[in-house]
Amino acid sequence: MKIENIIQKGLKTALAELYDFTPAESQIQIQNTRKDLEGDVTVVVFPFLRFSKKSPEQTGDEIGTYLVKNIEFVNSFNVIKGFLNLEIESSFWIDSLLEAYSNKNFGTDSQPEVSETVMVEYSSPNTNKPLHLGHIRNNLLGYSISEILKATGKKVIKTNIVNDRGIHICKSMYAWQKWGNGRTPENTGMKGDHLVGEFYVEFDKHYKAEVAELIEKGLSKEEAENQAPSILAARELLVKWEAKEEETMQLWKTMNSWVYEGFDVTYKTLGVDFDKIYYESETYLVGKEEVLRGLKEGLFYKKEDGSVWADLTAEKLDQKILLRSDGTSVYMTQDIGTAKMRYEDYSIDKMVYVVGNEQNYHFQVLAILLDKLGFKWGKDLYHFSYGMVELPSGKMKSREGTVVDADDLVENMVNVARDVANELGKLDSLSESDAEDTYRMIALGALKYFILKVDPKKNMLFNPEESIDFNGNTGPFIQYTYARIQSVLRKAADKNITVNSDINVDEISGKEKDLLKRVSLFPSVVAEAADNYSPAVIANYCYELVKEYNQFYHDHYIISESNEETRNFRLVLSSTVASVIKKGMNLLGIEMPERM
RNA sequence: GGACCCGUAGCAUAAUUGGAUAGUGCACCUGACUACGGAUCAGGAGGUUGGGGGUUCGAAUCCCUCCGGGUUCACCA
Numbered sequence: 001m002k003i004e005n006i007i008q009k010g011l012k013t014a015l016a017e018l019y020d021f022t023p024a025e026s027q028i029q030i031q032n033t034r035k036d037l038e039g040d041v042t043v044v045v046f047p048f049l050r051f052s053k054k055s056p057e058q059t060g061d062e063i064g065t066y067l068v069k070n071i072e073f074v075n076s077f078n079v080i081k082g083f084l085n086l087e088i089e090s091s092f093w094i095d096s097l098l099e100a101y102s103n104k105n106f107g108t109d110s111q112p113e114v115s116e117t118v119m120v121e122y123s124s125p126n127t128n129k130p131l132h133l134g135h136i137r138n139n140l141l142g143y144s145i146s147e148i149l150k151a152t153g154k155k156v157i158k159t160n161i162v163n164d165r166g167i168h169i170c171k172s173m174y175a176w177q178k179w180g181n182g183r184t185p186e187n188t189g190m191k192g193d194h195l196v197g198e199f200y201v202e203f204d205k206h207y208k209a210e211v212a213e214l215i216e217k218g219l220s221k222e223e224a225e226n227q228a229p230s231i232l233a234a235r236e237l238l239v240k241w242e243a244k245e246e247e248t249m250q251l252w253k254t255m256n257s258w259v260y261e262g263f264d265v266t267y268k269t270l271g272v273d274f275d276k277i278y279y280e281s282e283t284y285l286v287g288k289e290e291v292l293r294g295l296k297e298g299l300f301y302k303k304e305d306g307s308v309w310a311d312l313t314a315e316k317l318d319q320k321i322l323l324r325s326d327g328t329s330v331y332m333t334q335d336i337g338t339a340k341m342r343y344e345d346y347s348i349d350k351m352v353y354v355v356g357n358e359q360n361y362h363f364q365v366l367a368i369l370l371d372k373l374g375f376k377w378g379k380d381l382y383h384f385s386y387g388m389v390e391l392p393s394g395k396m397k398s399r400e401g402t403v404v405d406a407d408d409l410v411e412n413m414v415n416v417a418r419d420v421a422n423e424l425g426k427l428d429s430l431s432e433s434d435a436e437d438t439y440r441m442i443a444l445g446a447l448k449y450f451i452l453k454v455d456p457k458k459n460m461l462f463n464p465e466e467s468i469d470f471n472g473n474t475g476p477f478i479q480y481t482y483a484r485i486q487s488v489l490r491k492a493a494d495k496n497i498t499v500n501s502d503i504n505v506d507e508i509s510g511k512e513k514d515l516l517k518r519v520s521l522f523p524s525v526v527a528e529a530a531d532n533y534s535p536a537v538i539a540n541y542c543y544e545l546v547k548e549y550n551q552f553y554h555d556h557y558i559i560s561e562s563n564e565e566t567r568n569f570r571l572v573l574s575s576t577v578a579s580v581i582k583k584g585m586n587l588l589g590i591e592m593p594e595r596m
Numbered sequence: 597g598g599a600c601c602c603g604u605a606g607c608a609u610a611a612u613u614g615g616a617u618a619g620u621g622c623a624c625c626u627g628a629c630u631a632c633g634g635a636u637c638a639g640g641a642g643g644u645u646g647g648g649g650g651u652u653c654g655a656a657u658c659c660c661u662c663c664g665g666g667u668u669c670a671c672c673a
Contacts, residue, residue, distance in 0.1 A: 031612055035619095044615065046653060056653080082653075083616060126673075166673060280673090307671060317599085317669095324671040331673050360600060361668050387602085388667085395666090424635070442635095454609065457601080459666070461608070470635060472621040473609080480635050488632055521612095528612085540610065543620085550636060559632045596635080 002524070003088060003096075004030045006071065007041055014066040021051040032517070038078055039085030040517065046082050056082030090508050093516040094569075098501055100519050101576045107522040107583060108151035117155040119342060120146045120384075122354035123272070126163045127259045128172045128200045130193040131266050132396065133389050133404040133462060134356070137451050140589060141386055142354040143272040144452060144535040147587045152530040157346055160274045161338055164256055165281040168200070170237040173251050174230065175199035175206070185258050191407065193262030196255055206230050242328075266406050271444065271589050276345070278338055284329045287337025290373060291322045291329075299372050315368055322369075335366055336373070343377065351377060352533075357385040357457075384533050387459035389451075404464055413443035416467055417476075426596060441591045442476050448590050449475030453539040473543050475590055478581060481546040482592045484553070485578040492559050492571055499571045508569075511552045515573060518545050522580050526587070535588055542584040549577050 007030055015021050029044040045060045052059040060079030064086070067074045073092040078085050100106045122142020125131060131139075146156045176183075176199045185192040207230040214224035225231070240248040267273065291308055294300045300310050300322060308323040322333055329337075342348060353363060363383035370378025388395070396403045417439040421427050427435045446468045453473070454460045470476040492499065508516070521541070529537040558574060561567040582592045 029612095029615080031615080034616065037616080042616090046615080049653080081616065163673065168673070305671090321671060326671080328671085330671070334673085356667095357601070358667055364600090385601090390666090420635075426633085426635080458609090459602075463608090466607095466622090469608095469622065472635095474621080474635090476635060477621095480633085484633050484636085491632060524612095532613090536610090540620095547620085551638095553632085554628095554637045557632070561632095595633090 003041055003073075003092070003520070006073065007043065007067070007086065010067050010071045010074075011043060011063070014063050014070070015048060015051070018062055018066060019048065019051040021048070023047070032521075033085050035514075037080065037085055038087065040088040040513075041086045043084040043086065044082070045079075045084050049082075060084040090513065093513055093520065094503055094505070094508070096520040097516050097573060097576060098503065100522070100580065101572050102501055107526050107580065108587075109153075115153055115155055116349040117157065117347060118149055118350045118352060119157045119159055119346060119348045120149070120352045120354060121159050121161060122146075123160045123267075123274070124163065124355065125160075125263065126168060127193075127256050128168045128196060130191070130197045130262065131406040133406065133409060134396065136270065136406050136409070136447070137386060137389050137460075138354055138356070139267070139270055139272045140448055140451050141384065141456055141535065143270075143589050144538075144587060145352070145354065145384060145533055147589065148526065148529050148535065148538065151526050151587060154530075157276060157348070158274045159276045159278060159342070161278045161280060161283075162260075164279050165241070165284065167234060167238050169252065169256075170234040170241065171203040171207075171230075172196050172199040173248075173255060174234045174237055175203035176255065177251070178233075179206075185261070191262040191265060192258030192260075193266070194405075194407075196259050196262075203230060203234070269407070269410055269444075271591075278341065280334050280338070283337040283341050284334040285337065286340055287333040287335070288323065288327075288329050290336050290340055291333055294322075294373055310365075310369060310372070312365065312368060317365060317368070320365055320369075332362070332366065332369070335362075336369060339366075339370060339375070339378070339381075343375065348377065351381045352384050353381065354384045354386070357387055359383070360385055382533070384456070386456040389460055389462050392461065392463050404462070409464070410443065410447065413447050413468065414439050417443040417446070417470075420470055421596070430595070438593045438596055441593045442470070442479060442596060445475030445479050445585075445590045446470060447475075448588060449478070449539060452535045452588050453543070455536050456534060475585075476596070478542055478546045478585060479590075479593055479596055481549055482578055482581050482585075483594060483596045485549070485574050485581075486594050488558055488574060489571070489578070495559065497559065497567070497571070499568060499575060501572065503569050503572060504565045505569045509556070511548070511555055512570075512573065515545075515548050515552050515577065518548055519573075519576055519580055522584070525584075529587075538584050538587050542581055542588075545577065545584075546581060549574075 008028055011028060012023065015023055027047040029047070031042050031044070033039040033042045043063065045056055045063065048059055049056060052062070057079050060082065064077030064079060064084050067086060068077060073089050075087045075089050077087065103109070120142055123135065123139050125135060142158070146158050150156045179202055180199065183195065185195055188195060207228055210228035210230055211224045214227060215221060219227065237248055241252060291300065295302060295308055300308050302308050305325040306327065307321060307325040310320045310322055312318060312320055320332065321330060323329060339351065342351070355363065360383065363381070367378055367381050370381065391402060391404070393402055421435070421439060421442070427438055430438065450468050451460070468474070525537060525541045529535060556570060558567065558570045561570060585592055
């Protein structure tokens, strides 16, 4: 049983007996005692003063005395300025360590009676550009939050909606036809998504030149933008695509398949995956049907030009277009269709969209529209909105070539990891392929941790010049500690020292106790991360845990400890810490090397 | 202009959701290995939490008001 629950229960009876008062949940505040003060658990007594009608010190005194007398684990207490600090017996913490040590699923085994099914949408790329740093944040957050939700007993379906249709795809297709010279991933050796991305850039280059030329000839900017030969050609392709014209469909399929192969490689390096992939080319018509149904039911209205709109002024929002005057669908229409298909395919209780915060308005509207259309799950869809990744120069802009490519970034990181490891000479004993594997783990550990440790809501800054650190509050720091513990455990095994759960120690040091307390927090940290949709909570916990372990390691002998009982206790402690680190970091999608 | 978000030391970030003296890393100084891994540990310096007001036992956190930054308000996706 968790210490908070025990104290809470005791506190309730204490208040009832002492002051004849039954507190509400919100009035009971139990927290960990500040590091620099005596005690383990702290109760805030301010909320009780109205009922005790005594000073904070006196009230704390009375409650403290009561708890020491009535709860066997509470040894002593002190009161500082209205904060009641309780000291908990060591045996309690040792028991909680044993629970963590013996339970393989410690922290990830909470099983709510009714297990919800949650679908998490993330990644959601366009097929005309390779993935970049922004996508990396999206993918890491999406993957991690899925793992965290699973750890709290939810059934999770990871999904990806690929935006594979529209004018932007036609631009790349046109550029390939016109300037492609028959280049393919096979004959150039290029990754498919990068190749297609080049054509998209190529299109933009020609288009811009054409527009400039037309303006030169006296056309207005708008006229020029609408009459440039390239854009006319791309639009023509879109019309052909919608008419399912044979040759165009073939080209579309071929180029998309190049991109998918490229994406698959990137997803694999990042270590993310999906249970089900949707394609907008398959869902947008469903959305259109839904909008027309809504129109018939009088939820939406039609303008004279034939376009269909939703009036959201009652919700203090604007008018929103749902179908263009030519009857084609917009972004919103597609999302309605995709949502409908998802709920038909799976019995989802909740939908989570991992999409950047520039879409806040879109999802606010989507929730209202789904609700209007009568989908009961619409109103409480969750938009996991995260901030953007900025560069020192500002926002990433593909036109200005300031985009940080996902594949390049990972490759650079692996190179840096290799250099650092070689300089330290740590991996000389490993075979080449094992060493490469380790460099990759470290590189990705650094990258993932760097991104996931910051609060998802916040915009974050990434400086490619400075690259990512391997010291301090970083992924490799945590990996290093893990590898070091593994090394200790290996050495112990070599010396035929057995580790068993029969712990007999009378006294433990302050550092050891800190570590025990920290380990016991893991399950509630996982729960908190899930409640707040925040992998950062896990990342920060892992860091604190590891930092505390390193302090303990520095101050105490483990294998070399002469007292066998103490040695055994420290081995159990080390092994438990290692497994908690591994579990926590796995929730972030970060692997732990056995040596580094 | 309307709506939403953000502002913490030179930089990057945390703060148990309103709690105690605002933690941590990088960078900068100083120290620690002939017993388990120095990608480590210990210490120092660095803050009016953008400014001002308010709410209360108590504010980085809530309210008001300025200042600065971002996003969004497309018959683009």
